[in-house]
Amino acid sequence: MYYFYSYWWLIIPGMLLSLFAQWKVKSTYKKYQQVNSKKNITGAQTAKYILEAYKINDIAVEETGGTLTDHYSPHEKVIRLSTNVYRGTDIAALGIAAHEVGHAIQYSKSYAPIAIRNTVFPIASLGSNLGYVLIILGMILGSLGSISQIFILGGIALFSFFVFFTIVTLPVEFDASNRAIKILSKGGFLDTEEIEGAKKVLGAAALTYIASAITAVLNLLRLVLMSRSRD
Ligand SMILES: [Zn+2]
Structure with a gap:
């Protein structure tokens, strides 16, 4: 018999770090959202200027709903900026807009880690759920010996x-922020x-990715x- 609750405490550090990272992102974002940039241009304008400077002219910049929903969609060739970033002229808006353009630049320069990341993505998204299911099935089928071992190892x-x-x-994330x-x-x-x-805004955002990685490793x-x- 396997213990499903064994080593439960290994979940704690990741959980605490994730909570801290979420708080850090929200509070840092809120702080610098109130600091207007001296140039007084919007996140959308910033993104467009940078794309132009890099001679990337096949990528659109669009406004999207929600908060901190900013992302670059390589398939659609669209940089989507949340309303506050798209229209905002604050330091946080410019930082986030430039970070998303940083991802677009990574594609244009064939930055290797992003290619590796995209290659493993399909199996990784399957693995985060199906991996667990197989392991638990394997544990339930514990009495079946080698079959349960195959489930667990798989x-x-x-x-x-x-x-x-x-x-x-x-x-990928550190590089996009450094470029920004x-x-x-x-x-x-x-x-x-x-x-x-x-x-500080981009550093806080990076912390959420570090928390996710640590949580995954501990899991x-x-x-x-x-x-x-x-038993
Ligand atoms: Zn990013």
């Missing part, structure tokens, strides 16, 4: 793809003082330990 292998995905997301900060600073969108604010560790603990 589940762990699938879940590993999800863990790998969360890890390879880190360089460099462009905003060199392009004169923000001055040195304002850049510090943009760095994998837990699944491995759990599958090895028998």
Whole structure:
């Protein structure tokens, strides 16, 4: 018999870190949303200027609903900015807009980690759910010996793809933010003082990805330990 609740405490650090990251993003975003940039241009204008400077002219910039829903869709070739970022002229808006353009630039420069990330995405999204299902099935079928072992090992292998995905997301996100900060600073969108604010907003956002990766690694560790603990 396997213990489903064994090593439950391995979930705690990831949970706490995720909660902290969420709070940090919200509070930092709120703070710098109130600091207007001296240039007084919107996030949408910033995105369009940068795309133009990089001679990327096949990508549209659109407004979308929600808060912090900003993203780049490579298939549709659209940068979607949430209303506050699209219309906002604050430091947070410019930082986030430039970050999303950073992703578009990654594609135009064939940045390797984003290609790897996209390759593992289908199996990773399958692995985050089906991996668990297989492992639990394997545990329930524990008495069937080798069949249950195949389920458990298969589940762990699938879940590993999800863990790998969360890890390879880190360089992708850090790189987009680094590009954003460099462009905003060199392009004169923000001055040195304002850049510090943009760095804080993007740094807080990066923390959520770090929290996801740590949570995934600990979950994998837990699944491995759990599958090895028998009554
Ligand atoms: Zn990003």
